[in-house]
Amino acid sequence: MSVHGPLLCRLLMLLSLWIVPTPASGHPQQRPCRLTQRTALCNNSNLTSVPVGLPGSTEELQLNSNLIKTLQDDCLQYPSLATLSLACNHLEKLESNTFQHSKLLKSLNFANNNLYVSYQETGNALKTLPKLRSLDLSENTLDEEIAAVLLQNLTSLEYLNLSGNLLRRIDETSFGHLHLLKELDLQRNLLFEIDNAFDGTPKLQRLNLALNYLPCLTDFHMTQLVVLNASHNFIEWFISREDINDTFQIETLDLSHNKLLFFPFLPNTSRLRNLYLSYNRVSFYERLEDNVTFPETVEFYNLRNTTNITAKLWDDNLHGDISSLETLDLRGNQLWYFPQGFIRKMPSLSRLRLCTNCLESLNLTLEQFSGSLYELDVSNNRLKEIVADDVTLVTLGNLTYLNLSLNDLDCISSGLFLTLPSLRSVDLSYNNIGICLPEEAEASTGSGMDLKTTVSLRQLYLKGCNLGMIPPTAFSGLSLTHLDLSDNPMLSGQRSIQSLSSTLQHLGLGNTHIGDFDFSDFQNLKSLNISRNSLLRLPASILNLDLKLLDLRDNKLSTIPSAQANTLAPKLHTVFLTGNPFNCCQTEWFRTFETTKTIHVVGQSDMECTDLFQTHSILHSRLFLCQEENGESIFWYIILFASICVSLVGILIIVFLTLKPKVIHKSIKNKCFKPTSY
Secondary structure, eight states: OOOOHHHHHHHHHHHHHHSOOOOOTTOTTSOSOEEETTEEEOTTSOOSSOOOOOOTTOOEEEOOSSOOOEEOTTOOOOTTOOEEEOTTSOOOEEOTTTTTTOTTOOEEEOOSSOTTTTHHHHHHHHTTOTTOOEEEOOSSOOOHHHHHHHHTTOTTOSEEEOTTSOOOEEOTTTSTTOTTOOEEEOOSSOOOEETTTTTTOTTOOEEEOOSSOOOOEEEEOOTTOOEEEOOSSOOOOEEEOTTOOSOBOOOEEEOOSSOOOBOOBOOSSBOOOEEEOOSSOOBOSTTSOTTOOOOSEEEEOOOTTSOOEEEEOSOTTOOOOOTTOOEEEOTTSOOOOOOTTTGGGOTTOOEEEOOSSOOOEEEHHHHTOOTTOOEEEOOSSOOOEEEOOHHHHHHTTTOOEEEOOSSOOOOOOTTTTTTOTTOOEEEOTTSOOOBOOHHHHHHTOOSSBOOTTOTTOOEEEOTTSOOOBOOTTTTTTOOOSEEEOOSOTTOBOHHHHHTTTTTOOEEEOTTSOOOSOOOTTOTTOOEEEOOSSOOSSOOGGGTTSOOSEEEOTTSOOSOOOHHHHHHHTTTOSEEEOTTOOEETTOOHHHHHHHHOTTOEEETGGGOEEEOSSOEEETTOGGGOOOBOTTSOBHHHHHHHHHHHHHHHHHHHHHHHHHHOHHHHHHHHHHHHOOOOOO
C-alpha cells in the first residue's frame, strides 16, 4: 500500500534534512546536491529546474520536494540515468524531448504532482522511454482518460502506481497493452466498475483495489494473481468463476472492511494461505429466517461485454478450496456457528481470529481443529461453554495464544489448560470465572480454573472477572511475566501474587483497592498499573524498582514528594497521572518530570490542579495563588490590600466634598433644576 501524498512529502523532507546538502568536489557550478557513489540527492532544495553539472555517470537522481513545474527539453543530460524521482513538486508538464538523452531510464516517480494539466505533451514524453519498468503517477488528479494517454506505448512497465487519483471506470482497454505488468496499485480512487480490466495483463501478480467503491467481484478468474487487496470497498459478493480447472496462484486475499453477506465463493483449486474477511456481515446459511424461499441460483447483471454470471447459493458446502489456509480473519462479522466440517477443511490453519461475532459455544472436539493451530481468538462473542475432550487437547499441542475475553463464560474445565504444552498467553478478561481452590481442582467440580500445572504459561489476563479471594497457591509453579488482575475491586490474596515476584515483569492491579501492597520483592517489574485505587500517596515500595512504565491515573494524589520524584524520574520512560486532585502549590514533582528528557508524561494537557481559588491546568504554573511556606496565606494579603484601597478611595471622596462643596451643589442644580419650556 503506497504512502499517502502529504505524508510521503513530509518523509522526504525529513530525509533531505538528514542528508546535509554539500556541493560535490570538482563540480562547483551545480545546485546543492549530495553525491553518493552514482546517486545525486537534491531533495528539498527549493530547486525550480533540474540541476546541471552533475557527473555524466549519474544513475539515480532524486529531486523530491522541490519547486519544479516543468521538465524542459534536454534538461536531463545524463545518459546513464536509470532512476529519476520528482515526488512532491509542482510538476505540470514534461516537454516532448525531456528524455532525449536519458533513454536508459527504468524507474520514474512523479507522485503528488499536477500532471493532469498538460497530460498530452507529458504522454508524448513518456512514450519515448522503451525500457521503463516502474512508474509512479499517484496523487496527480488523473481520471481514466488522462491515465490512458499517459500510459500509451509503455509496454515494458512491470510496476504501475495510480493510487490517489480520480479513476472511476476501467475496462479491457485501460491496461490491455501492459503485457509485462506484475504489480498495479489502484487504491484510493473512485472505482466502481472494473469490467475485464485485467484480462490483458497475464503476468499481473499483485493488485491493490483498496479504498474504492466496488459493489461486487463476481467473475474472479485471474489465475496468475498472487495478492489481491480489495479491502475498504462496498463488496457484497465475491464469486470465482467455476468453469476454470487451473490452479489459482492466489496466496493472500484481503476482503476486509466490506459488506460481504456470506463467506466468499473461492476458486475450486488454489494456494490460498491468508484470507482476511474482518468487519463484514459474513454469516452462513443454516440460520436464515424460517419459511423463506430463496432461488436456487442468482444472476448478476450489469457486467458490460460479458455473459451474465449465474451462481449457485444457499449451500454451506460452497466454500471453495481452503485446504492450504494458514490465516483466517473473521473478526467483526455475524457468525453464529460453523457448518459441519468447515474447520476440518483447513488442516494447515495456524491463526483463527473470530472476535466480535455471535458464537454461543465452542466445541473444539466436534470442529476438529488442526494440530497446526497457533493462535485462537474468540473474544467478544457470547460463549457460554467450551467443550474439548482429552484427545482434542493433545492434538492442539501447538496452541500458543488463546483469547476468550469478553464472553459469558462462568465455567472452564479444570483440564482445559493442563494438556496444552505450548500455551503461553491466555486472556480470560471480563468473564465470570474464578480460580479453583485446591480441593476443587482435585475434584474437578469447581466453576473456576486450575492453572498450577500449565508450566508454559507466561501471560495471564484476568481483568474484570469478579475475582475475590485468590488461593495462596493459585500461581505456584508458574513463571508468569505478565499478570493483569485489574477491575476486580473485591480482590484479595496478595500472597498468591508474591509467589510470582521473581519472574513478573508487567503487573496490572488497577481498580483492585490494593491498599498498602508491598512491591519490594518484584525486582524484575518493568510495568505497573495501580490506577483507580484511591491512593493518597505513592507506595514507597516502588521506589527501589527499575520501572519503565507507571500508571497512577484516577487516584487521590495531591502531590508526589520531591525525593520520590527525583528517584523515579531517571528510571521511568512513561507515566500516567491524569485524574488526580493535585495541589497547584506542591508541583515541584511536575517540574522534575518535565525537565527530565527521558520521561514521557502522558496527557499533560489534561492534568489539573487546584490552588486557593480555582482549578487550573497544571501547565499554567505562573497563574497559581498559593499559601506561603510559613503558613500565612496570600489570600489575607489580598484582602488587606483591597481594604486599604477602599479606605483610601473613601478618604479622598470625603476630602473632596469638604474642600469643594459648591461644586457638588452646582452639579445637582444643573441636573435637577433645569428650566422648562412652559
